[in-house]
Amino acid sequence: MALFDKFKSGLQKTRQVLNTDVRDLFRAGTILDEEMLEEFEGRLIRSDMGVEAADEIVAELRKKFLGRTVDPPAVAETVNAKLRDLLTGSAGTGTGLAEPAGVEEENPDPLARLTVNPLGPTVVLVSGVNGVGKTTSIAKLAKLLTDAGRTVVLAAGDTFRAAAVEQLTTWAGRIGCEIVTGEMNSDPASVAHRGAVRAKELGADVLILDTAGRLQTQTNLMNELAKIRRVVGKQIEGAPHESLLVIDATTGQNGLSQAEKFSEAAGCTGILLSKLDGSAKGGVVIPIRRRMNIPVKFVGLGEGLDDLAVFEPAKFVRALEI
Ligand SMILES: Nc1nc2c(ncn2[C@@H]2O[C@H](COP(=O)(O)OP(=O)(O)O)[C@@H](O)[C@H]2O)c(=O)[nH]1
Numbered sequence: 001m002a003l004f005d006k007f008k009s010g011l012q013k014t015r016q017v018l019n020t021d022v023r024d025l026f027r028a029g030t031i032l033d034e035e036m037l038e039e040f041e042g043r044l045i046r047s048d049m050g051v052e053a054a055d056e057i058v059a060e061l062r063k064k065f066l067g068r069t070v071d072p073p074a075v076a077e078t079v080n081a082k083l084r085d086l087l088t089g090s091a092g093t094g095t096g097l098a099e100p101a102g103v104e105e106e107n108p109d110p111l112a113r114l115t116v117n118p119l120g121p122t123v124v125l126v127s128g129v130n131g132v133g134k135t136t137s138i139a140k141l142a143k144l145l146t147d148a149g150r151t152v153v154l155a156a157g158d159t160f161r162a163a164a165v166e167q168l169t170t171w172a173g174r175i176g177c178e179i180v181t182g183e184m185n186s187d188p189a190s191v192a193h194r195g196a197v198r199a200k201e202l203g204a205d206v207l208i209l210d211t212a213g214r215l216q217t218q219t220n221l222m223n224e225l226a227k228i229r230r231v232v233g234k235q236i237e238g239a240p241h242e243s244l245l246v247i248d249a250t251t252g253q254n255g256l257s258q259a260e261k262f263s264e265a266a267g268c269t270g271i272l273l274s275k276l277d278g279s280a281k282g283g284v285v286i287p288i289r290r291r292m293n294i295p296v297k298f299v300g301l302g303e304g305l306d307d308l309a310v311f312e313p314a315k316f317v318r319a320l321e322i
């Protein structure tokens, strides 16, 4: 399936919520009233786009259409335009993040989405809480990079879970990339260290470090993450160049405060939003953009190896269009 179609089907539930609601609520020929707007706002909020964004969309509809005869395509277009604005415009915290706004390519180079080390392997540290999809997403990212002609080394730094190491080893075999593993319960920093050494030996483009799940309140585990950073930084100048925080889209807004704190504690530079497929909470991309100081760089669209896409706001909005 083409990437865009995957994107579209991944966002089907979110789109359905928006689409059905516009048609249900704003029927052709009726007069658009305050009650309709309130009902619509409630439904927007349920897509987890956040109260502020929902407010803005509804305010726009009120300004343009209140008390007038409903023209459903005009209503839909206003909602779409506002969504586009919220994701690609200067809305929100306005951090001036280097997000490709209007440019669209079928298959953008995944490496270009990372903060690249021009002098050697680019080191990507992946962290987040338990079960959000770190290990799976790492395999998918390795596949995406390999498909784009890059050489990748994986370091299986979740030494707590045998299953995580086995899982990643199997995927590495399928992708055809190297993997460095350690003994169960060994120091993940030593696995990261050996990964960095191996990546340099091979002249690899990218080293991706898996880590065990943790909460930002678990001081010893957060210190462990800091140690991993120090250790790879000694091997490779400036490493980790990219620190990706994995957020599970199905947790929607609930996961967000937690992610904000985690991101600050771990010095994250990008978000990988997993499990966007089948979640009706795709709207969560909007509050992520508003509240977090870092961009969404990749999105997970399923459990398979090919189910990861480079995140581009313009494409996201187009996939969401109602
Ligand atoms: N539907 C869906 N499931 C995913 C996605 N990413 C990961 N998963 C599933 O989430 C579960 C936990 O994934 P895992 O990578 O082990 O999480 P980790 O504990 O953060 O490493 C597994 O069942 C994965 O198949 C995704 O993008 N979509």
Ligand SMILES: [Mg+2]
Residues within 6 Å of the ligand: 134, 135, 136, 158, 164, 211, 212, 213
């Ligand atoms: Mg894992």
